Amino acid sequence: MPSFPSKSPSTASRKKAGDPAIARQAEALCDALLERLQADETFIALVSAAVAAQRHASDVSALIALEEVERLTGIKKSKIYQLVREARFPAPYKPGGASTRWSRAEVVAWCAGQRTVDAQTSVRA
Numbered sequence: 588m589p590s591f592p593s594k595s596p597s598t599a600s601r602k603k604a605g606d607p608a609i610a611r612q613a614e615a616l617c618d619a620l621l622e623r624l625q626a627d628e629t630f631i632a633l634v635s636a637a638v639a640a641q642r643h644a645s646d647v648s649a650l651i652a653l654e655e656v657e658r659l660t661g662i663k664k665s666k667i668y669q670l671v672r673e674a675r676f677p678a679p680y681k682p683g684g685a686s687t688r689w690s691r692a693e694v695v696a697w698c699a700g701q702r703t704v705d706a707q708t709s710v711r712a
Contacts, residue, residue: 650680650688659694 653664660667670676677693 649691650682651691651694652688655691656689656694659691660698 651659653667656667657663662670667676671678677689677697679687679689682688
């Protein structure tokens with residue numbers, strides 16, 4: 588049977604007696620662990636904020652189809668094009684071919700501006 592080294596009596600008695608050096612070392616380790624956890628939480632919070640900002644930026648900068656414009660504004664196609672001709676609504680972009688898209692940010696900003704207009708002069712279909 589293999590023999591395992593036993594602890595020296597002085598080490599065992601110091602641990603049992605609550606050696607101040609061991610207590611300081613344990614406290615230092617706990618402090619270091621807490622600092623690391625706080626740093627990790629800060630890092631996680633920063634990453635989460637960056638991801639949320641990126642998602643918001645991609646949502647805002649997206650080009651959207653007419654159906655989405657109608658949904659966001661509550662205005663039908665013919666009225667939207669009439670307002671575009673009158674320069675009272677954001678003009679669409681032509682990304683290629685026959686497709687027509689609007690900037691989500693421009694449409695959302697237009698909608699926000701419409702909320703500030705008096706109800707009698709509001710341009711709602």
